[in-house]
Amino acid sequence: MHNEQGIQAEQVRLTGRANIICILKILEHYSDEDHILGMHEIIDHMRDDFGLKVDRRTVYSAIAALNTDKLGYDISCYDENGKGYYLRSRLFEPSEVRLLTDAVYSLHYITNKQTSDMVDKIQSTLSINYRSSYKHLFSVNTERKTENRTVFYNIDVLEEAISEGKKVMFAYMRYGLDKRLHPRREEEYVVNPYSMVCDNQNYYLICIKEGKSNISYYRIDLMKDIKITDDQIDVKPSEADLMSTKKIVYAYAGKQEDIVLRCDNSVIGGVIDKFGTDIRITACDENRFDVRLRAVPTGVLYWTMQYLSKVEIISPKSMREEAIKLIKTNKYEV
Numbered sequence: 001m002h003n004e005q006g007i008q009a010e011q012v013r014l015t016g017r018a019n020i021i022c023i024l025k026i027l028e029h030y031s032d033e034d035h036i037l038g039m040h041e042i043i044d045h046m047r048d049d050f051g052l053k054v055d056r057r058t059v060y061s062a063i064a065a066l067n068t069d070k071l072g073y074d075i076s077c078y079d080e081n082g083k084g085y086y087l088r089s090r091l092f093e094p095s096e097v098r099l100l101t102d103a104v105y106s107l108h109y110i111t112n113k114q115t116s117d118m119v120d121k122i123q124s125t126l127s128i129n130y131r132s133s134y135k136h137l138f139s140v141n142t143e144r145k146t147e148n149r150t151v152f153y154n155i156d157v158l159e160e161a162i163s164e165g166k167k168v169m170f171a172y173m174r175y176g177l178d179k180r181l182h183p184r185r186e187e188e189y190v191v192n193p194y195s196m197v198c199d200n201q202n203y204y205l206i207c208i209k210e211g212k213s214n215i216s217y218y219r220i221d222l223m224k225d226i227k228i229t230d231d232q233i234d235v236k237p238s239e240a241d242l243m244s245t246k247k248i249v250y251a252y253a254g255k256q257e258d259i260v261l262r263c264d265n266s267v268i269g270g271v272i273d274k275f276g277t278d279i280r281i282t283a284c285d286e287n288r289f290d291v292r293l294r295a296v297p298t299g300v301l302y303w304t305m306q307y308l309s310k311v312e313i314i315s316p317k318s319m320r321e322e323a324i325k326l327i328k329t330n331k332y333e334v
Contacts, residue, residue, distance in 0.1 A: 022050045023062040024087075027075065031086035032127040036076075038084040091125045109203050109221035111149050151203075151221050155196065158205055158220070161228045162193050167210065170226040172218060181222070188225075189218070192233035194240060196220065208235050214254070215240065254296040260314040261291045261300075267310050274303060290314065301326075 026045045031037045037045075042059050046052045063085060066073040074089040092100065104110075104118045123131050154170075161168045169190045173181040191207035197217075198204075204217040213235065263271060264287060271279070271291055280292040293300075297319040304311045304323065313320040 019046075019052065019054060019058055020062045020065055022046060022052060023059060024066055024073065025049075027085065027087040028090070028125075029128055032129055033076075033086060033088070035127060035129045036081060036083040036086045039078075042085065087127075092122070094126060094130055097122055097126055097130075106201065107203075108201060109219070110151050114149070114152065150224060150226075154220050154223050154226050155203075157226050157228060158193055158196060162195065164228070165233050167191065167229045167231045167233055168193050168226055169229055170223045173222045173224055181224075183224075190229070191216065191218070192235050192240075194237055208240060210234065254298060256294050257297050257316055257319075259293050259295060259297060259300055259316065259319065261293075261304065262312040262314050263289055263291060263307070264310040265289060267307050270307065297322075 023042060023046070026042055026049065027037070030041075030045065039056055039059060043054060043056075046054050063075055063077065065071060067075050067077075073087065076086050076088045078084055100122050101119050104115055104122065107115070110118070158168065167190055169188045172184045172189050174184050176182045190210040191205070192210070193205055193207045195206045196203060197206055203220045205220055205223070207216055207218065208214065209216055211234075261271075262284060268281075268289070271281075275291070275293050275295070278293075282290045282292075284290055297316065301313070301319055301323055304313060305326070308327070313323050
């Protein structure tokens with residue numbers, strides 16, 4: 001008899017928990033400030049969506065439990081708004097969902113299918129009413145999306161390897177004239193992995209090649225057949241010059257140098273966007289300024305090419321000479 005009572009009590013507790021979860025799902029899916037659910041609507045959704053028959057007391061009890069500090073949900077109730085119930089705070093605000101949706105659409109290192117799946121997950125944090133207002137958003141460059149479907153798998157494997165301090169090996173790909181990915185070489189790459197970073201809309205692995213000492217960058221969307229080896233990394237993170245990765249430009253590795261650029265005032269926004277605010281800016285005259293920074297010259301050199309008439313390399317001398325060489329060997333013969 002006591003055993004049966006215990007079983008019944010446990011069933012009541014489980015039912016109560018199920019009611020709380022289901023009512024939370026209903027509030028998440030259907031309610032917002034502009035779409036407040038009445039008591040009858042919640043009861044109807046419990047029946048239609050979950051096949052559960054509940055009364056007012058059950059709904060009152062579940063919402064009261066959700067509104068406690070222990071569970072931490074912020075639900076506006078009838079006593080407050082005079083209409084019914086809605087979930088007032090969510091994981092993401094609508095403006096945050098818009099920002100994240102746009103960001104995912106812009107990532108060309110994930111496939112169109114993965115983009116669609118991620119957008120659906122992000123937008124599922126909104127009510128069904130707000131989701132409809134985001135249907136007009138779309139990716140403007142679907143043709144730039146990668147064909148490599150293993151990007152998320154690669155990230156998981158690399159994260160595991162980095163945590164365990166083990167080397168990884170992989171085939172590194174490049175596009176051919178057929179617009180398909182092909183291996184760069186027959187033998188696989190073996191590297192010591194340290195971290196991953198997003199730069200210039202690409203996602204890179206920061207690593208050191210086996211037997212080398214300099215930092216290298218490999219695009220994660222161009223890796224295939226990635227595997228964790230049994231070998232521990234050769235160069236410990238404390239021995240690698242990982243601080244240099246904070247100033248990468250276009251993922252060019254190498255030794256950082258002191259660089260001076262003379263720029264027209266019109267490009268100050270581009271300078272801040274690319275190099276941040278940890279730079280020295282000095283006005284030359286009313287139209288130009290000098291910017292001093294420390295970075296790998298190669299990446300900065302190629303960045304300056306897009307501002308050819310507005311940015312001049314002052315130093316180092318070798319970087320300035322390389323820029324002059326590039327300009328003289330242009331394909332327009334001018």
